[in-house]
Amino acid sequence: MLNLSIVLEDSAREAPDDIAMVFGDLRLPYSMVNTVANQVANLLTSRGIGKGDKVALTCPNLPYFPFVYYGILKTGATVVPLNVLLTPREVAYHLADCEAKAFFSFEGTPELPMGQRAYEGFAETPGAEHFFILPAAAFATTSSVEGAETIWSALDGMSPVYETAGTAPDDTAVILYTSGTTGRPKGAELSHQNMLMNAIVSDEMFLRQERNVFLTALPLFHSFGQTVLMNMGFRRRATLVLMPRFEPGEALELMRREQVTKFAGVPTMYWALLSKIHADGEEVPMSLKVAVSGGAALPVEVLKDFHTTFGFGVLEGYGLSETSPVASFNQLGRPNKPGSIGTPVWGVEMKLIDAEWNTLEGTGPGEIAIRGHNIMKGYYNRPEESAEVLRDGWFRTGDIAQRDEDGYYYIVDRAKDMIIRGGFNVYPREVEEVLLTHPSVSLVAVVGVPHERHGEEIKAYVIPAPGTTVGADELIAWAKDNMAAYKYPREVEFRETLPMTATGKILKRELR
Known part of the structure; x- marks a missing residue:
């Protein structure tokens, strides 16, 4: 018996009055979070949902998310968290692909009516039987989505006690959909053991503070926020300060007000925080002790800036x-080696391989392959695509890296983002790192665009630093002086913003 919901249940049993979540003026103790999750589990059981069934969840960082997430797990069913920005058509695709029997969706706002979109997608999916709306107004029993049952009316009369289903370590706990940068999104099947071991290993890597308060701005529907903030935080009996939508000024205010000790984010969040501090003279939150970055490579210039501003480094x-x-x-x-992704965590191995899966010795570059307790079971209902990336327990990532003599890995770029200009391989990240050292460049994304003679040409999309002016020709000339002839961008376009995913990654496919 091994069930991921133990990260909540154990903390609720041992520290029932400790605050699990802060949302606005709400302070929710562990006992209450576990009680509502038990009611959700009883609701699902009463509707005939249990072990092996799939239940989808669309919800930003609100108390609803853990209520429903752990409630689903307690029944032995599988949680399928979905991106909050999906259209009705995309919702229907995901529900059909994972064979969801039930679906919980936040109501949303007039600007982002995710409940309405979810209900329309649900209505198009033959196998999906139960739909529950998570209303925007606290404890409301009605919503703007006509015909949809609200969670609070459905939970009425449900027992606050539930005996968690016995699940095997290899039973599927969560299906996480990949962003679908290549083809249609695929669902990575992750077991209770995968998710629980990752939360435990992540927890053991950090010293326990006297106070553990995590700013939870990374979307919980994404693997990074789910493991490194929610599952790990609940195991540690930390307090999660929920932020439904990241905004740098508000994030800094929350850090100061709630005395946040840990922040985990993607590179664009760090860039936004630093830009806000420098532009508006915002006070640096002194309570912050740990900063973690993932999701994409953090530019070295941003790393340096953070260290200077906050007085400690980003891990x-x-x-x-x-x-x-x-x-x-x-x-x-x-x-801690700046610019490096470090070394494999406990119980995990990494190596570099070539296109034919052959192991590469030395520094590389090569494609990262990973083996260990963290590797998915496969892509749900996709044996052929699973076989392409899984072999003898190893998973090939599609990320190109180099390795130093101490065994530290450094991401060079995504294999699919590599630009081939006139027969030369150019890694966008390398070009971006150089451009970010120019005083007039605040943020940059480099992509390959079609070119008759060279196959691809290098183009840079640049957000200028506040109060600076630089022309495209001037920046190109500077780049020419600072990198090899085949690497520097021949085209520069200035933008006020760059397209990003809900998790804060720059969407390069929209720039190509």
């Missing part, structure tokens, strides 16, 4: 949905 890690997600990290007790 970079690496992982994917398919690896539960944490695979490597700059770990305490070992030197």
